Structures are given as C-alpha cells and as structure tokens.
Amino acid sequence: MTDIHPTAVVSPKAQIGIGVHIGPYSVVEDDCVIGDDCRIDSHVKIARYTTLGPRCRVYLGALIGEEPQDHRFQPGTVAWTTVGADTTIREYVTIHRSPFPERYTRIGSGTLLMSFVHVGHDAQIGDRVTVANQTAVSGHVIIEDMAVLSGYILIHQFCRIGKLAMVGARTIIRQDIPPFCMLAENECVCGPNVIGLRRAGYDSFARMAIRRAIKTYFFKGLNATNALAEIEKTPDLLPEVRHFVQFIRSTERGIMPGDPELIALGIRGVDEEKE
Secondary structure, three states: OOEEOOOOEEOOOOEEOOOOEEOOOOEEOOOOEEOOOOEEOOOOEEOOOEEEOOOOEEOOOOEEEEOOOOOOOOOOOOOEEEEOOOOEEOOOOEEEOOOOOOOEEEEOOOOEEOOOOEEOOOOEEOOOOEEOOOOEEOOOOEEOOOOEEOOOOEEOOOOEEOOOOEEOOOOEEOOEEOOOEEEOOOOOEEEEOHHHHHHOOOOHHHHHHHHHHHHHHHHOOOOHHHHHHHHHOOOOOOHHHHHHHHHHHOOOOOEOOEOHHHHHHHHHHOOOOOO
C-alpha cells in the first residue's frame, strides 16, 4: 500500500508505484517516476524528470535531479536523472541533471551514495558502486561498476574510474584510474584491489592475470605504449585484462601515476598474491 504523508507535495503528473512511502514535507515534481516499494524520508526533493527504480531508499534532505550548477542551463531544458533499482541515497546527497537537452545523469542499481555526496550533471555511475561521505563527483565523470570511493574525494570533471577500482580517502582525482586498481592516499596507484576482486568472485587465475597487467603497466619502468604492447603479448588474454588495456588506450585525460617508490623497486616492489 502506498503511504504519502499529508504534508508531502506530490505532483499529479508524477507516477507513483505500489508500496511507496513518501515522508513529511517531501516534494515530488512533475514528470517523475517513483518505482514500486521505494521509501523516501522527510524533507526530500525529487525534481522534475527524475526516475527512481524499484526499492530505492532515499534519506533525509536528499535532492535528486535538480537543475545543474552550470551557466549554460536554460529554464525549460528537458534532461533526465535516472536511479537504478535497490540504490540507497543517504542524507543530504545532491544529484543534478544535465544542462543539455535530452541528456542523462545516471546512477546504477544497487549503488550506495553516503551522506553529503554530490553528483554533478551528466555523471554516469555504474551498478553496485560505493561512494563514501562528502565525496564530490564533478560533471561528466564516469564511474564503472563495483568501484569503491572513500570519503572526502574530489573528482575532476570528465575523469573516469574503472571497474572494481578502489580509491583512498582525501584524494584529488585529476586523471583516469584504470579498472581493478587501488589508488592510495598519496594519489598514486599502489597495486590491484585484491580484496575487491576476491569479493567479486574472481578466481586466483584471473586475479593473477590482472595483477601482472597492473605490474607491467605501472611498475616495470616502461612507457605506456611499450607496457600495453607487452601486456597484449600474453596468450589468451582474459577479458578483464583486455578491458584494462582498452580503458587505458581510450583515456583523454591521462592515467593517474604509479607509486614512485614501487616504480623504483621495479616489479619486485609489488608482492605476489598469497593464496
């Protein structure tokens, strides 16, 4: 049964699913779609052209789909914000729609945005991503599936963060972070996200192949062209390693650097995984 508090303001032009709860003083504007079994706490604003998938949970004070903080935005522009199923949006998160017509800001399914996270216009966040408190995701940023971002991170516009990457707290991301990598608080890649790979179900063979690719690219002292060529010499290249290579080849902002101390040690500086 749908439960809308008497003080909530819900547009008659919004589509509200079955079993939805909307708390006190929350606002749902025109042309919104709220999926079945969503729970929206008090003082939340779901702005125009926003879609929430089923079973989303939105906490106190969140703002989803608001007009962007961009001088180019023109009133009346139709652009959308979509949030996938089973996503959790904690207190005072802000998510902005695009200033450009017919464009999307997207949040995937099963994603967790913790308190005070900001997601800028045209950002694309994948499935099962975790973004911790106070992190700022600028416009046009792409975060691939299952990445984990710690708190107080600043991400420059147009940067990309690859699948299952893990980023340390209080870092400033100015360039791309390839899939499966761990970025330490010194803003350098320090190796693979081993724990994340294990939790995601990658077997030891796949984890070792990913580890070797990361070592070759970041810690052998090769330039990017030669490092990628060496990685691609591997017989029967796994899809995960191929994705790692293709991600780097397609960069427009460059790649965050490897840890200089580990580069100085060479490939021996990154221990083999203990099975």
